[in-house]
Amino acid sequence: xxxxxxxxxxxxxxxxxxxxxxxxxxxxxxxxxxxxxxxxxxxxxxxxxxxxxxxxxxxxxxxxxxxxxxxxxxxxxxxxxxxxxxxxxxxxxxxxxxxxxxxxxxxxxxxxxxxxxxxxxxxxxxxxxxxxxxxxxxxxxxxxxxxxxxxxxxxxxxxxxxxxxxxxxxxxxxxxxxxxxxxxxxxxxxxxxxxxxxxxxxxxxxxxxxxxxxxxxxxxxxxxxxxxxxxxxxxxxxxxxxxxxxxxxxxxxxxxxxxxxxxxxxxxxxxxxxxxxxxxxxxxxxxxxxxxxxxxxxxxxxxxxxxxxxxxxxxxxxxxxxxxxxxxxxxxxxxxxxxxxxxxxxxxxxxxxxxxxxxxxxxxxxxxxxxxxxxxxxxxxxxxxxxxxxxxxxxxxxxxxxxxxxxxxxxxxxxxxxxxxxxxxxxxxxxxxxxxxxxxxxxxxxxxxxxxxxxxxxxxxxxxxx
Ligand code: GLN
Numbered sequence: 001x002x003x004x005x006x007x008x009x010x011x012x013x014x015x016x017x018x019x020x021x022x023x024x025x026x027x028x029x030x031x032x033x034x035x036x037x038x039x040x041x042x043x044x045x046x047x048x049x050x051x052x053x054x055x056x057x058x059x060x061x062x063x064x065x066x067x068x069x070x071x072x073x074x075x076x077x078x079x080x081x082x083x084x085x086x087x088x089x090x091x092x093x094x095x096x097x098x099x100x101x102x103x104x105x106x107x108x109x110x111x112x113x114x115x116x117x118x119x120x121x122x123x124x125x126x127x128x129x130x131x132x133x134x135x136x137x138x139x140x141x142x143x144x145x146x147x148x149x150x151x152x153x154x155x156x157x158x159x160x161x162x163x164x165x166x167x168x169x170x171x172x173x174x175x176x177x178x179x180x181x182x183x184x185x186x187x188x189x190x191x192x193x194x195x196x197x198x199x200x201x202x203x204x205x206x207x208x209x210x211x212x213x214x215x216x217x218x219x220x221x222x223x224x225x226x227x228x229x230x231x232x233x234x235x236x237x238x239x240x241x242x243x244x245x246x247x248x249x250x251x252x253x254x255x256x257x258x259x260x261x262x263x264x265x266x267x268x269x270x271x272x273x274x275x276x277x278x279x280x281x282x283x284x285x286x287x288x289x290x291x292x293x294x295x296x297x298x299x300x301x302x303x304x305x306x307x308x309x310x311x312x313x314x315x316x317x318x319x320x321x322x323x324x325x326x327x328x329x330x331x332x333x334x335x336x337x338x339x340x341x342x343x344x345x346x347x348x349x350x351x352x353x354x355x356x357x358x359x360x361x362x363x364x365x366x367x368x369x370x371x372x373x374x375x376x377x378x379x380x381x382x383x384x385x386x387x388x389x390x391x392x393x394x395x396x397x398x399x400x401x402x403x404x405x406x407x408x409x410x411x412x413x414x415x416x417x418x419x420x421x422x423x424x425x426x427x428x429x430x431x432x433x434x435x436x437x438x439x440x441x442x443x444x445x446x447x448x449x450x451x452x453x454x455x456x457x458x459x460x461x462x463x464x465x466x
Contacts, residue, residue, distance in 0.1 A: 024122070054148055239273050264449065
């Protein structure tokens, strides 16, 4: 994408936000133009590219609320490593994106502050938890956005809003400055309209970081290099049959996915059918592991270390109780309770340890599949975007949104969601998963599909870049 000078770019983007985000409500805050320009270098690989940042990634001097009351007034005192790297390459960080509270949810409805709408149909959710980041890109307010992925929070909303969403290999992108939810699963993810923009951003934010010991020493390639529209010679795509045929999948969506596969065949790929039985355990394992880790990560929000302290507390216990009672929303409280339960003595063996064992088995099953095929193909979610409040009466059913996405987080492998058309007037997408550190191949394969289709040129009615 060509960019004009940074100041003009910021002003136009801000104007577009002000005019159109009233209906989408993707942003919690759009910064003052001068402060945006001051924060970044004026040149670099991403000069002039605008981004919105999920509100669980810290930006120095800015609020970082995680869309939670408990951090409503918290101002970050440092930049996340990904933020530092974006600023050093001239990216323009426009503001903070709404999300599910502490990234817990699949619809962005658990935010303490506002509901974000899907720009393709504002009576539908954008997906979650990175719904604000994704909706802003889909509406053309910004070129790209950062979200976070613990169990699918970038890919699922990307599919719901018809854009590209990456969950990198665990350790590919530094988590320094990403407020933790499930540390063994968390990765910063990238949302973009096109595969190329996604690849450009990953190249900047990926790589070893002395501030995060889980980052990998694996060298960062130039992800744009292989984007020539061709797929790798002899590419084998493994279709996960048990995912494609899973109960509850919208049959029309499956038709759209099969058309994408046909396109890959025309491009020269060899389609292999296989099944990954442990994939069907992903949502259940994720449910336990993520809650367990959330419980320990969220212990720091106690009114002493972090979190707004109540004025009327009587003693220390009362500080803890009031801070957490008033500060956390219902979904976060539910998860903390479940996390404590699955970790408590007597139950840890039955739940947490068993879940960890299955998680290990899942990774082995994926690794075995990659001996047979180069990439795996699956749905991102069972359907397209749903209406607000669809799952108010059944929270557990909402958790099935993670069915196809959580396995990649649990296995630590990279996965990329790519739009492949519309069903009932709403976008749908497929996902490609690869072996560790094969983001370059995922991008190449996705780009070949993207170049042979026009989905990435379409914008929701009334929206688009300005
Ligand atoms: N939907 C999942 C959850 O509610 C995913 C969240 C995420 O990836 N941050 O936990």
